[in-house]
Amino acid sequence: MHRSPSERGLALAAVVAAVAATTLAGRLLGANATTAGFLFLLAVLFLTLRWGLLAGAAASIASTLAFNYFFLPPLHTLSISDPANWAALAAFGITAIVTGRLVAAERHRAEEAEGKRRDTQTLYDLCFGLFTATNRPGRLDEAAAHTLAALGAVRGGLVLVEGGRARCVWTNGETDSIANEPGVGEAIASEQVVELTATAGARRQAAPLAVGGRLSGALVVSGGRTSPELLASAGRLLALAIERDRLIEQSTRSEALAASDRLKTALLRAVSHDLRSPLTAMAIDLEALLRDTPESSPDRARLLVVARERERLGRRVDQLLTAARLEAGLLHPHLEPIPPAELFRAARENLELVLAGRKVEIEIARDCPDLATDAALVIEALVNLIENAARLSPPHSDLRLSAVAKGGGGGGGGEDRARWSPMVVLEVADRGPGLPAGLAEQFADAASGSRATTSLPLPSFSEGGRGGLGLAIVRQLAVACGGSFELRDRAGGGASARLILPAFRPGEADAEVTPE
Amino acid sequence: MTRQAPLLLVVDDDAAIRRAIATELAAAGFLTVEAADGEEALERFREVEPDLVLTDLAMPRRDGLSLVRELRRTSSTPIVVLSVRGEEEDKVRALDAGADDYLTKPFSMRELMARVRAQLRRAGSSAPSLRRFPDLEIDLDRRRVLQGEREVHLTPTELALLDLLSSHPGKPLTFRQIIARVWRGAPATSPDTVRVHMGTLRRKLEPDPAEPRYIATEPWVGYRFLAEPLDL
Numbered sequence: 001m002h003r004s005p006s007e008r009g010l011a012l013a014a015v016v017a018a019v020a021a022t023t024l025a026g027r028l029l030g031a032n033a034t035t036a037g038f039l040f041l042l043a044v045l046f047l048t049l050r051w052g053l054l055a056g057a058a059a060s061i062a063s064t065l066a067f068n069y070f071f072l073p074p075l076h077t078l079s080i081s082d083p084a085n086w087a088a089l090a091a092f093g094i095t096a097i098v099t100g101r102l103v104a105a106e107r108h109r110a111e112e113a114e115g116k117r118r119d120t121q122t123l124y125d126l127c128f129g130l131f132t133a134t135n136r137p138g139r140l141d142e143a144a145a146h147t148l149a150a151l152g153a154v155r156g157g158l159v160l161v162e163g164g165r166a167r168c169v170w171t172n173g174e175t176d177s178i179a180n181e182p183g184v185g186e187a188i189a190s191e192q193v194v195e196l197t198a199t200a201g202a203r204r205q206a207a208p209l210a211v212g213g214r215l216s217g218a219l220v221v222s223g224g225r226t227s228p229e230l231l232a233s234a235g236r237l238l239a240l241a242i243e244r245d246r247l248i249e250q251s252t253r254s255e256a257l258a259a260s261d262r263l264k265t266a267l268l269r270a271v272s273h274d275l276r277s278p279l280t281a282m283a284i285d286l287e288a289l290l291r292d293t294p295e296s297s298p299d300r301a302r303l304l305v306v307a308r309e310r311e312r313l314g315r316r317v318d319q320l321l322t323a324a325r326l327e328a329g330l331l332h333p334h335l336e337p338i339p340p341a342e343l344f345r346a347a348r349e350n351l352e353l354v355l356a357g358r359k360v361e362i363e364i365a366r367d368c369p370d371l372a373t374d375a376a377l378v379i380e381a382l383v384n385l386i387e388n389a390a391r392l393s394p395p396h397s398d399l400r401l402s403a404v405a406k407g408g409g410g411g412g413g414g415e416d417r418a419r420w421s422p423m424v425v426l427e428v429a430d431r432g433p434g435l436p437a438g439l440a441e442q443f444a445d446a447a448s449g450s451r452a453t454t455s456l457p458l459p460s461f462s463e464g465g466r467g468g469l470g471l472a473i474v475r476q477l478a479v480a481c482g483g484s485f486e487l488r489d490r491a492g493g494g495a496s497a498r499l500i501l502p503a504f505r506p507g508e509a510d511a512e513v514t515p516e
Numbered sequence: 517m518t519r520q521a522p523l524l525l526v527v528d529d530d531a532a533i534r535r536a537i538a539t540e541l542a543a544a545g546f547l548t549v550e551a552a553d554g555e556e557a558l559e560r561f562r563e564v565e566p567d568l569v570l571t572d573l574a575m576p577r578r579d580g581l582s583l584v585r586e587l588r589r590t591s592s593t594p595i596v597v598l599s600v601r602g603e604e605e606d607k608v609r610a611l612d613a614g615a616d617d618y619l620t621k622p623f624s625m626r627e628l629m630a631r632v633r634a635q636l637r638r639a640g641s642s643a644p645s646l647r648r649f650p651d652l653e654i655d656l657d658r659r660r661v662l663q664g665e666r667e668v669h670l671t672p673t674e675l676a677l678l679d680l681l682s683s684h685p686g687k688p689l690t691f692r693q694i695i696a697r698v699w700r701g702a703p704a705t706s707p708d709t710v711r712v713h714m715g716t717l718r719r720k721l722e723p724d725p726a727e728p729r730y731i732a733t734e735p736w737v738g739y740r741f742l743a744e745p746l747d748l
Binding site (some may be wrong): 279352 | 530532533534536537539540543574600601602603604621622623624625626707713715718727728732733735736
């Protein structure tokens, strides 16, 4: 209970007036000492009730003096003749003070309850304002202004910590420099309400904003008469509102991304289905025609060309769709251990017509581990490379597919093992014309291990030969599987294309689980 | 009902593919019935009770996955799914839902015939406890595996895996199916657990790791037993 000097003067005047009025009334009514005593008690109670404990105490003392002077014999002196009257005076004094105190305490409790009710009302209004439709999500300024208004303040500002730095995100009647004010920093660090330097006679406080380490900042409140407790609660509400808005924004964004991914996936599937269905129908009929055409017929060679070209078209469709999936970020490798022999076998099965009548040499080193990779992607890359090699090298020259271990388990010590993940090199080597100038350099960056790069520019279609979309996709597939791709000239003529892919390490899997 | 030749239901929304497959199957001596979508397929299925169903996955009205589920509620007729690349997850779902095999478009007719014959051969017959494959004999009663003359010593898990795979020669088995049968669906079992045991089984079984003869990895799906059973 803080009272201003003018109020204190008023209280004093009231005390004097009330005691004087009571004395006058007692004298005029010719009241005896007992009646006068009760009248004075009434005055003390009234003053305490209206003006508080201090006024009550002053009234008690003044009444005691007036009672003695005007109503206890000998009158008009501050002395008392009858010892019994001493007792009466003492009883009066004590009663006046005790009842005054009781009344004052009651009054204090009532005021406190009223204050709490007001705070609760304020917080409820604030809560309602921040978490219902009246506050548009994402509008920090509206939320902060709303909070200040609820606290009865107009001026203030909002400081949020982003990336380790405090930044002023909204102010009204304050300057952006509040972000650097020591008290504001203290409020953020201690998560306690901090009293700031007052400006222009207005009290200023900083309330911390914190939600479980995810949000950090402070609300500066200037003016208003807010208790630190109320301010702290208001700060918590505002912080929750800001956090909620952020979460809403995040989930909206991720929903939009997921929806876009779903759309892209559906679109690509539809395209895939629509492109591959006619190819399938063609394949089945071509197969039937080939079967029914005798070896001696001149049509057979032509049909074989059509069948081979249909296969090629199918592979181009595969490449384009893979490129589209890579581009759309929809290609999520599905890594599983797979022996290199199976990859070579599957790739060759895909190229039956291309490899017909050609000798393919397969060599898998004895110590070559399985790969930990997406078999479908690697098979596609191998199909690409083998087709290239077959197309560019003389029909009866040898084609060599090999797999060897590289790094890690190969021969390095324990330290090497930790630093270098073991890899497997899948090589497709031919006896063709070798690499056109500049192509090896183009792929050198991939070989040097820039693994994070997934979107190197695609060489244009017009390059022909070994360039074109195919090799760029091969490189992207290798990178997507955590590996790399390199091209080099082969000793003794021809070219060597190498996919360097992570090896499977059995220790990483849970080998201990056994069935019942 | 007696039929001279097996009756196949061909389901695809693409008329050209349907016709091409049907023509080829007819040339190979099969009878065929066609349906353009899943709903029509269900009607035809109830009418003609085919011996095998060949179905596309992406179709209007009722897709292949839903068709497989619906058929499996009442029937054990073999189902072969025809998918395109990019439908890997649907393919695995169809296998888990009860499809017996899949082919990725474009496929060769020879391969389709081989799969169809394998399914028809297996339909209704249960695997004996003594199984013979080229250079491999599995005697489950005596828990003994012979490769040529040499006995291969397998752990109980490896033997359970080999039992499951060899009882479905040619059929792709998904990780979920393998875990359900060999590990009885134990909750902590992951595909990695299966891979580890499959790895040791392969090392013991395959004479030449460069030329797998018995067990093939099916990318995205699981494993397939490659060897053809020898008639006893």
